[in-house]
Amino acid sequence: xxxxxxxxxxxxxxxxxxxxxxxxxxxxxxxxxxxxxxxxxxxxxxxxxxxxxxxxxxxxxxxxxxxxxxxxxxxxxxxxxxxxxxxxxxxxxxxxxxxxxxxxxxxxxxxxxxxxxxxxxxxxxxxxxxxxxxxxxxxxxxxxxxxxxxxxxxxxxxxxxxxxxxxxxxxxxxxxxxxxxxxxxxxxxxxxxxxxxxxxxxxxxxxxxxxxxxxxxxxxxxxxxxxxxxxxxxxxxxxxxxxxxxxxxxxxxxxxxxxxxxxxxxxxxxxxxxxxxxxxxxxxxxxxxxxxxxxxxxxxxxxxxxxxxxxxxxxxxxxxxxxxxxxxxxxxxxxxxxxxxxxxxxxxxxxxxxxxxxxxxxxxxxxxxxxxxxx
Amino acid sequence: xxxxxxxxxxxxxxxxxxxxxxxxxxxxxxxxxxxxxxxxxxxxxxxxxxxxxxxxxxxxxxxxxxxxxxxxxxxxxxxxxxxxxxxxxxxxxxxxxxxxxxxxxxxxxxxxxxxxxxxxxxxxxxxxxxxxxxxxxxxxxxxxxxxxxxxxxxxxxxxxxxxxxxxxxxxxxxxxxxxxxxxxxxxxxxxxxxxxxxxxxxxxxxxxxxxxxxxxxxxxxxxxxxxxxxxxxxxxxxxxxxxxxxxxxxxxxxxxxxxxxxxxxxxxxxxxxxxxxxxxxxxxxxxxxxxxxxxxxxxxxxxxxxxxxxxxxxxxxxxxxxxxxxxxxxxxxxxxxxxxxxxxxxxxxxxxxxxxxxxxxxxxxxxxxxxxxxx
Ligand SMILES: CC(C)[C@H](C(=O)O)[C@@H](O)C(=O)O
Ligand SMILES: CC(C)[C@H](C(=O)O)[C@@H](O)C(=O)O
Numbered sequence: 233x234x235x236x237x238x239x240x241x242x243x244x245x246x247x248x249x250x251x252x253x254x255x256x257x258x259x260x261x262x263x264x265x266x267x268x269x270x271x272x273x274x275x276x277x278x279x280x281x282x283x284x285x286x287x288x289x290x291x292x293x294x295x296x297x298x299x300x301x302x303x304x305x306x307x308x309x310x311x312x313x314x315x316x317x318x319x320x321x322x323x324x325x326x327x328x329x330x331x332x333x334x335x336x337x338x339x340x341x342x343x344x345x346x347x348x349x350x351x352x353x354x355x356x357x358x359x360x361x362x363x364x365x366x367x368x369x370x371x372x373x374x375x376x377x378x379x380x381x382x383x384x385x386x387x388x389x390x391x392x393x394x395x396x397x398x399x400x401x402x403x404x405x406x407x408x409x410x411x412x413x414x415x416x417x418x419x420x421x422x423x424x425x426x427x428x429x430x431x432x433x434x435x436x437x438x439x440x441x442x443x444x445x446x447x448x449x450x451x452x453x454x455x456x457x458x459x460x461x462x463x464x465x466x467x468x469x470x471x472x473x474x475x476x477x478x479x480x481x482x483x484x485x486x487x488x489x490x491x492x493x494x495x496x497x498x499x500x501x502x503x504x505x506x507x508x509x510x511x512x513x514x515x516x517x518x519x520x521x522x523x524x525x526x527x528x529x530x531x532x533x534x535x536x537x538x539x540x541x542x543x544x545x546x547x548x549x550x551x552x553x554x555x556x557x558x559x560x561x562x563x564x565x566x567x568x569x570x571x572x573x574x575x576x577x578x579x580x581x582x583x584x585x586x587x588x589x590x591x592x593x594x595x596x597x598x599x600x601x602x603x604x605x606x607x
Numbered sequence: 608x609x610x611x612x613x614x615x616x617x618x619x620x621x622x623x624x625x626x627x628x629x630x631x632x633x634x635x636x637x638x639x640x641x642x643x644x645x646x647x648x649x650x651x652x653x654x655x656x657x658x659x660x661x662x663x664x665x666x667x668x669x670x671x672x673x674x675x676x677x678x679x680x681x682x683x684x685x686x687x688x689x690x691x692x693x694x695x696x697x698x699x700x701x702x703x704x705x706x707x708x709x710x711x712x713x714x715x716x717x718x719x720x721x722x723x724x725x726x727x728x729x730x731x732x733x734x735x736x737x738x739x740x741x742x743x744x745x746x747x748x749x750x751x752x753x754x755x756x757x758x759x760x761x762x763x764x765x766x767x768x769x770x771x772x773x774x775x776x777x778x779x780x781x782x783x784x785x786x787x788x789x790x791x792x793x794x795x796x797x798x799x800x801x802x803x804x805x806x807x808x809x810x811x812x813x814x815x816x817x818x819x820x821x822x823x824x825x826x827x828x829x830x831x832x833x834x835x836x837x838x839x840x841x842x843x844x845x846x847x848x849x850x851x852x853x854x855x856x857x858x859x860x861x862x863x864x865x866x867x868x869x870x871x872x873x874x875x876x877x878x879x880x881x882x883x884x885x886x887x888x889x890x891x892x893x894x895x896x897x898x899x900x901x902x903x904x905x906x907x908x909x910x911x912x913x914x915x916x917x918x919x920x921x922x923x924x925x926x927x928x929x930x931x932x933x934x935x936x937x938x939x940x941x942x943x944x945x946x947x948x949x950x951x952x953x954x955x956x957x958x959x960x961x962x963x964x965x966x967x968x969x970x971x972x973x974x975x976x977x978x979x980x981x982x
Contacts, residue, residue: 315819315826323820347724347857368787373823406791408827412743413784442871444690445698448748451690452783475878478853482722482882496817500875503850507857 234267236560239296240303243277244317245534246544247305253546253597254303254553257569260601261557265565271303276321278309287320293328297525301556304529305549310536319371325527326364331519332418333425334362334498335555336531338485338505341514343577345588348482348508356508358488359433361426362498364519366418367449369495373410412449414494419456425522426492427464433489436468437461440477440493440501453494478504506531513545513586516552518559528556542592545584547573550600572603609642611935614671615678618652619692620909621919621968622680628921628972629678629928632944635976636932640940646678651696653684662695668703672900676931679904680924685911694746700902701739706894707793708800709737709873710930711906713860713880716889718952720963723857723883731883733863734808736801737873739894741793742824744870748785787824789869794831800897801867802839808864811843812836815852815868815876828869853879881906888920888961891927893934903931917967920959922948925975947978 240255242248255271262268274292281287296302302325307317325331340346340356348356423439430437439457441450454471461469472480474497480487481504493501506515512532519527530548538544550573558566576582576599583589584596615630617623630646637643649667656662671677677700682692700706715721715731723731798814805812814832816825829846836844847855849872855862856879868876881890887907894902905923913919925948933941951957951974958964959971 315822318819319822349722349724368821371820371822373821375823375827406827407788408824409786409788410821410824411784411786413782416781442874444693445746445874446743446748446785446871447690447694447746448750449783449785452750452781475875478875478879479882479887482857482879483886496821497875499817499820500850500853500872504853504857504879507854511858512854 235270236267237270237272237299238301238303238556239272239274239299241274241276241305241321243305243307243321243534244279244309245306245536245539247277247307247534249540249542249593250530250544250546250549251303251305253593254549256597257550257572257601257604258553258557260604261562261565261569264568264604264607265562267562267565277307278312278317281312281317281320287317288324288328293324296325297329299525301559302525302527303553303556304527306530306532306534308534308536323369323371326519329519329521329525329527330365331521331524331526332363332365332422333518333520333522334364334495335518335520336360336362336498336502336505337516337551338488338502338509340509341574341577343574343581344510344514346508346510348485351485351508355486358485358491359429360491360493360498360502360505361422361429362493362502363414363418363422363495364498365495366412366414367495368410368412370411370413372413373408375406375408412496414449414453416456419453420460423457423460423492426490427460427467430467430490431464435466436489438477438488438491439469439471440474440491440497441471442474442497443471444473450494457492474501477501481505481508502531511545511586512548513584514547514551516548516555518552518555520559526556526559528552528559542594543585544593545586546593546596550597568604568607569600572600572607575603576600610645611642612645612647612674613676613678613931614647614649614674616649616651616680616696618680618682618696618909619654619684620681620911620914622652622682622909624915624917624968625905625919625921625924626678626680628968629924631972632925632947632976632979633928633932635979636937636940636944639943639979639982640937642937642940652682653687653692656687656692656695662692663699663703668699671700672704674900676934677900677902678928678931679902681905681907681909683909683911698744698746701894704894704896704900704902705740706896706899706901707738707740707797708893708895708897709739709870710893710895711735711737711873711877711880712891712926713863713877713884715884716949716952718949718956719885719889721883721885723860726860726883730861733860733866734804735866735868735873735877735880736797736804737868737877738789738793738797738870739873740870741787741789742870743785743787745786745788747788748783750781750783787871789824789828791831794828795835798832798835798867801865802835802842805842805865806839810841811864813852813863813866814844814846815849815866815872816846817849817872818846819848825869832867849876852876856880856883877906886920886961887923888959889922889926891923891930893927893930895934901931901934903927903934917969918960919968920961921968921971922959925972943979943982944975947975947982950978951975
């Protein structure tokens with residue numbers, strides 16, 4: 233029997249409840265497919281932070297880097313200012329482990345309601361490959377006082393209006409700025425990953441950018457994309473402005489096979505993607521470093537108001553669990569989880585409140601585990 | 608009879624066709640409501656650029672600044688690299704005239720098909736107030752070579768992982784970066800505009816940001832928002848992460864009354880907004896400087912492949928025309944245009960191909976003009 237050790241960070245709010253269902257399902261898959269998972273619990277999250285002042289210590293990160301996959305519930309707590317936990321735990325892990333791919337399947341399962349008219353599971357089935365360690369997520373920015381700001385506005389205006397003799401009236405007291413950065417290697421590796429994935433799927437890669445306005449950063453992205461595309465002549469490609477792609481996700485999701493996107497735009501369009509596949513309760517994500525430590529999570533937050541009610545949808549987390557064991561090499565077991573999720577919705581009509589039913593969180597996990605064992 | 612002079616820039620692709628319908632309708636409204644518009648034609652666009660090398664000259668901009676409203680068709684041409692025309696004409700005007708508000712009504716008209724299930728005109732009726740001269744649109748960015756990039760990655764990593772003894776492996780050959788900036792005044796004035804608008808509507812302002820990750824720039828935005836909100840205690844407010852708001856636009860558009868957003872996020876979410884109101888053919892926008900020169904346009908592009916076919920939907924442009932004359936003070940005439948657009952769809956079933964019909968561009972303009980005159 234293959235043995236795996238998997239660190240699990242249940243996290244905040246509903247995190248522990250949904251992760252419990254995910255572990256239950258993976259354990260069932262292990263029983264069925266002949267592997268065993270030793271779950272190693274980590275307390276990181278809001279309570280731990282409030283008690284100890286610690287988000288993710290260096291020791292913890294070093295320890296975690298011994299494993300190839302981490303299972304994460306959800307992070308976030310109303311007692312703590314926006315960004316503290318997200319940056320200190322979630323983004324810290326993404327950056328520390330160099331999880332440069334954020335893989336987000338957008339797939340409408342059979343039996344799931346989508347808010348979009350006239351779309352069926354045939355129409356909504358693509359994967360977003362989101363860059364995960366660069367772009368506007370690098371955390372560099374600041375504020376400046378009077379003077380600096382005037383200067384920056386002057387540079388900006390002069391860029392748009394060249395040699396115009398403009399009267400710069402704004403002499404701002406204060407400004408705030410943020411810097412985004414992408415590197416050649418960071419860009420190429422994620423685009424290459426997307427093309428490799430497309431080679432195994434329908435051979436189409438759509439790139440997302442805003443090269444007409446944020447030309448420095450995304451002009452560079454486009455060049456790297458074109459370079460990589462040239463090495464995959466059998467894969468079709470197109471460029472999509474980020475504003476436009478939000479429309480196509482709604483109107484023509486069937487156009488997409490693999491979508492590769494810079495980090496921030498990926499954050500935005502995958503929430504929209506989650507909605508067209510039935511909502512956040514059904515949207516998993518994998519933060520992947522193919523040669524290092526990956527991390528799998530539902531893409532939703534910690535929904536503190538539902539905590540402890542055994543009410544929320546564990547499917548996103550269970551699905552993330554399937555991606556996790558797939559990453560460990562248990563491909564067949566991974567696939568069996570996704571098909572059990574689907575079968576459970578269609579045949580047993582097991583749906584939590586967000587899907588229009590009244591099943592409990594633990595019912596969903598129980599039923600999916602049973603289906604896997606019985607098949 | 609009141610006389611107005613209005614500069615019109617038909618622009619590229621389908622621009623001339625749709626603007627012709629807009630002028631036709633405004634002329635009819637003038638006849639009905641007792642004003643007359645003297646249209647002053649400007650040739651800016653792709654052809655003009657290819658012939659003369661000129662996008663928007665200083666002389667042209669100075670001349671245009673004598674007027675309070677410009678009517679713009681659409682800009683964009685496949686012969687010219689992404690960004691050149693957009694920056695040289697559209698963004699040049701937004702920045703030069705300091706059109707700090709980009710006003711985008713998201714309103715599902717009666718009789719229009721939306722791709723979203725179970726939503727009626729009652730549910731989709733809000734306005735996005737997009738900041739229009741700052742943020743990541745300031746055009747500052749660049750590239751650096753080996754060394755610099757390593758440094759920037761180091762700063763970034765250390766921000767996330769504090770004192771960790773990280774082995775920075777990436778020593779990138781090359782990086783590209785982009786800077787966004789918002790000023791105190793630039794942020795306050797657009798937020799104040801949003802609150803003033805909400806006072807006249809349903810007294811709710813939703814703010815958009817990504818303060819949990821781009822904390823420097825959008826933490827500042829939040830502070831300014833809170834400051835302004837404190838002076839409007841009767842207006843309800845909430846904060847929305849940009850990723851999440853894409854879901855609510857689809858699932859709960861009825862939650863929104865006035866949405867105020869930084870420039871780039873505004874660009875993204877208003878395209879999605881256009882889609883839920885029936886598509887880009889129906890989405891107008893106003894680039895407004897309340898004390899200076901404003902500019903009104905459909906938010907769609909120049910659709911070169913439909914050029915000269917008398918096929919595309921002129922409603923976005925006609926609606927933008929109604930915003931234009933409203934801005935000139937012809938409020939009643941402006942309202943009559945919107946209701947004629949609606950009446951024409953419901954009663955005459957006049958719909959262009961994008962709305963599922965086969966009416967011609969010019970039919971739509973003719974019919975709307977006739978309705979205004981006959982009412
Ligand atoms: C919680 C937040 C930092 C995170 C992100 O912005 O990446 C989340 O929205 C996501 O998409 O995983
Ligand atoms: C054409 C482009 C520069 C423009 C923008 O990004 O603002 C457009 O998308 C818009 O929304 O008006």
